[in-house]
């Protein structure tokens with residue numbers, strides 16, 4: 001394997017000239033597993049572990065390597081392994097926010113050229129979700145393209161593609177079926193040798209099925225989605241970089257759940273504009289939408305204009321946001337508890353008044 005085949009170019013060459021250390025060679029992270037990184041370069045692919053110095057720096061808040069990263073490693077052929085000395089500055093990166101003692105950004109994939117936002121045309125297709133991924137792509141530095149999958153299972157795929165076009169802000173759209181192979185030729189023709197591509201999208205949209213198609217072999221496990229709601233469980237649990245026959249590289253990722261916390265507060269409002277609109281019509285400003293009188297959200301669910309599932313996912317996202325917020329600021333945590341108490345008291349009072357009215 002040559003590093004050029006792994007995406008090494010003039011940009012990294014220039015970085016290398018400035019930063020390289022004696023006895024080190026460049027290597028790219030192709031997969032990752034608890035504390036060990038699989039690296040490839042101008043040598044036999046092997047596992048790599050952090051050097052003592054690098055480990056200390058990373059533990060002190062520096063970055064651990066992510067799939068797609070270029071590293072400076074010291075080879076230890078006798079042990080068929082390598083020592084990681086440095087992560088080269090990333091050209092592009094996708095991050096998620098993680099809650100620890102403090103909120104930190106964790107890089108999930110690095111040095112991505114093109115991000116394929118995969119959405120399934122069957123089930124709960126939603127352009128708002130695509131918008132959210134697009135925003136994350138623009139922020140990452142990677143170029144987005146939208147892949148509308150499962151065209152075989154959707155009679156109105158053309159209409160949905162047109163709807164997507166209106167929010168795509170110029171990103172190309174590919175209408176495909178990973179199952180039948182329809183539309184794949186155009187997608188593949190858009191890839192360039194040495195390019196690194198990542199697949200993003202909710203669980204069950206067919207990312208791994210697409211990877212297997214593109215690799216022309218079954219490398220990734222796929223899983224039938226739950227029939228009840230067409231949303232999958234997570235089948236893919238880690239990230240791995242594969243080399244495609246045409247010379248571009250592709251990284252499969254687990255679905256939305258682990259990606260959903262990037263800039264989440266903003267995304268939450270945008271993608272749940274319908275819930276927010278209803279919320280503003282509830283009688284009580286602090287309505288929890290749990291059987292309070294005058295709740296517009298629950299009225300909409302009863303009337304069939306809002307999906308109960310949608311309220312549930314809104315709640316779930318909001319809980320995660322609040323959890324993250326509490327981690328950063330303990331005072332928010334206290335205020336939160338108080339708010340819940342007050343609003344429960346309010347609910348009880350409302351019921352008491354209603355019951356009094358009946359007598």
Ligand SMILES: Nc1nc2c(ncn2[C@@H]2O[C@H](COP(=O)(O)OP(=O)(O)OP(=O)(O)O)[C@@H](O)[C@H]2O)c(=O)[nH]1
Nearest residue numbers: 178179204206207208209222223224234235236255
């Ligand atoms: N009808 C149809 N089904 C598809 C297509 N592509 C994938 N599927 C099915 O969708 C289901 C989920 O596919 P996966 O490839 O596992 O989805 P994924 O996006 O990798 O999901 P996670 O790994 O959980 O994030 C499987 O049952 C696939 O057979 C398609 O083009 N058409």
Ligand SMILES: [Mg+2]
Nearest residue numbers: 207208235236
């Ligand atoms: Mg998968």
Ligand SMILES: [Zn+2]
Nearest residue numbers: 282287289295
């Ligand atoms: Zn309400």
